[in-house]
Each structure stands twice: as structure tokens, then as C-alpha cells.
Amino acid sequence: xxxxTQSPRHKVTETGTPVTLRCHQTENHRYMYWYRxxxxxxxxxxHYSYGVKDTDKGEVSDGYSVSRSKTEDFLLxxxxxxxxxxxxxFCAIRDREITEAFFGQGTRLTVV
Amino acid sequence: xxxxxxxxxxxSVQEGDSAVIKCTYSDSASNYFPWYKQELGKxxxxxxxxxxxVGEKKDQRIAVTLNKTAKHFSxxxxxxxxxxxxxxxxxxxxxxxxxxxxxxxxxxxxLA
Numbered sequence: 001x002x003x004x005t006q007s008p009r010h011k012v013t014e015t016g017t018p019v020t021l022r023c024h025q026t027e028n029h030r031y032m033y034w035y036r037x038x039x040x041x042x043x044x045x046x047h048y049s050y051g052v053k054d055t056d057k058g059e060v061s062d063g064y065s066v067s068r069s070k071t072e073d074f075l076l077x078x079x080x081x082x083x084x085x086x087x088x089x090f091c092a093i094r095d096r097e098i099t100e101a102f103f104g105q106g107t108r109l110t111v112v
Numbered sequence: 113x114x115x116x117x118x119x120x121x122x123x124s125v126q127e128g129d130s131a132v133i134k135c136t137y138s139d140s141a142s143n144y145f146p147w148y149k150q151e152l153g154k155x156x157x158x159x160x161x162x163x164x165x166v167g168e169k170k171d172q173r174i175a176v177t178l179n180k181t182a183k184h185f186s187x188x189x190x191x192x193x194x195x196x197x198x199x200x201x202x203x204x205x206x207x208x209x210x211x212x213x214x215x216x217x218x219x220x221x222x223l224a
Contacts, residue, residue: 031210042118042201042216043156050210058211090155094212098144098163098205101212103155 003027006091006104013111019078021107023091025071031094032074033101034058034066036087043090049074081111114139116204118215125192126223133218135202136184142204145185147176150199150217159200160187192222 003026013019023032031050035043035058045058047066055066063085065077078085088108092101115138125131137145146161162169162176162185169176175188189196202215 031212033212035214040121040216043214045211045213048210048212056210059213092212097207097210100146100158100161101203103157105155 004091004093004102004104006089006107008107009105010108011110013081013109015082015111016080019081019109019111021076021089021091021109023074023076023093023104025074025093027093027095027102028071029093029095029102030071031097031101032068033092033094034064034074034076035090035092036060036085037090037106038087046076046089078109081109083111085109086111114142114204114206114209114211114213116202116213116215118202118218120218121216122219122221124221124223127192127194129192131187131189131192131196131220131222133187133200133202133220134184135186135204135215136182137204137213138183139204139206140180140183141207142183143207144205145176145178146203147187148201148203148214150201152198156201189220192220194222194224196220197222 033048034046049055049068091104094101118135143164148156150156178185
């Protein structure tokens with residue numbers, strides 16, 4: 001497996017609370033991505049990063065923010081969690097523009 | 113914006129038959145088209161990919177074809193086996209944007 005770790009793996013949180021998910025890589029890959037996976041919607045891109053402090057929005061970025069202060073870490077923050085953000089979140093990393101992405105194990109987030 | 117459509121959403125085939133999954137993309141600047149397999153409870157993993165300068169690629173029982181004019185690409189699995197049962201995702205990347213956009217997925221069931 002590519003050196004990519006997500007934490008936590010599972011989390012239950014209450015509506016209105018902030019939540020931060022972490023993606024850590026040991027591959028020194030330039031590109032990092034956050035997706036959410038929901039039945040019937042596939043993998044939807046939330047935010048992505050193309051370098052330290054270089055990030056951009058994906059298809060479903062509302063309610064989410066990200067930060068990448070160093071190459072190995074990409075953080076996804078839900079400022080005020082809502083039930084609609086209950087999902088499985090995947091981080092992915094990629095070395096170059098036309099190459100495959102490697103996924104983390106996923107984080108199952110439940111907002112109650 | 114960029115969009116990748118995938119059909120069908122579910123597909124059932126008898127063991128030994130062939131399966132075909134189709135995707136269309138909206139941005140003519142897309143230049144890389146990977147396919148991922150996701151088994152239940154696991155992370156997506158690459159099974160085959162194709163670049164925009166190639167029309168077809170094969171790897172044992174799996175093949176991918178690309179029609180740039182029509183902006184669609186397909187995954188072909190021959191001699192299907194029960195272990196091929198999974199969710200399959202197509203994806204496309206757009207040159208110069210670093211985005212990695214996925215289709216909505218196809219749940220393939222191979223019936224013994």
C-alpha cells in the first residue's frame with residue numbers, strides 16, 4: 001500500500017461541532033485530494049491541493065475548508081458539522097498530473 | 113464544469129460472460145482516464161488506465177477503449193468471475209487543472 005494514512009478511521013460527532021480529518025502521506029507526492037463517498041453519488045471531490053499552501057475547491061466544497069502547511073499533511077475541516085455531511089471521506093495522493101491516485105483507508109464520519 | 117457520467121449504475125452478469133461499463137466526459141482537454149475497483153469496505157484501487165494518445169489498452173481479461181471524438185471511454189471485462197463483483201469507478205483528469213473527477217460508479221454482480 002502507498003504510504004497514506006487517514007485519521008481518525010471512525011468518528012461520531014454532534015451537529016454544530018467542528019471536525020478535522022487528517023491525511024498523512026510518506027510518499028512526498030505533490031497532489032492531495034479529499035473526496036466524500038455517498039450511495040448513488042460515487043466519489044465527489046471536496047478540495048484538492050497541488051502544493052504546500054496551494055489548494056482549490058472541488059465540486060462539493062461548501063461547508064468544508066482545507067489546509068496544507070507541509071507536503072505530508074492535508075487537513076479537512078468541517079467548521080460546523082451537519083447531518084448532510086455524514087459520509088465516508090477518502091483522501092488520495094498523486095505524484096504527477098497523468099498518473100494514478102492512491103487512496104487512504106477512508107474515514108467514516110457520522111453527524112448526529 | 114467538468115463532468116463524468118457513468119452507466120449503468122448496476123450490472124448483473126452470469127459467470128463467464130462479458131461486462132461493459134461506459135463513461136462520458138465533458139471537457140475535451142481531459143487527457144487521462146483511469147478505472148478503479150472498490151471492494152466492499154475497502155478503498156478504491158486502480159485496475160487499468162489509458163492516456164489520450166492511445167485508443168485501446170488491454171491487461172489480461174480487462175480492456176479499456178477511448179473514443180476522443182465522442183468523448184467516451186469504456187471498461188470491458190471478459191470471462192467474468194465471482195471475484196470481479198465490486199463497484200467500478202471511471203475517472204478523468206483535465207490537463208492543467210490537477211482535478212481528478214470520478215463517475216458515479218457501477219455495481220457489478222457476477223452470478224455463479
